[in-house]
Amino acid sequence: MNLFQFIEDVDAGKFFVSAVHDGCNVTNIAIYPIVDSLVYPALLMDLHSMQPLIDMVENKLAEVA
DSSP: OOOEEEEEEEOOOOOOOEEEEEEEEEEEEEEEEEEEEEEOOOOOHHHHHHHHHHHHHHHHHHOOO
């Protein structure tokens, strides 16, 4: 199991992203909102809604591979 974790600051706020991957393929991903320096439980989102984030993570993984 390989983990790729980072914090992303976007217009909607700050989020902690944790992705499990096999090579450059994401197998599991979770997004945790950060409010006032506290990390809250993961957001419940369907896979289709998370596809742009998955694509971004896989592109970052390909860059470091």
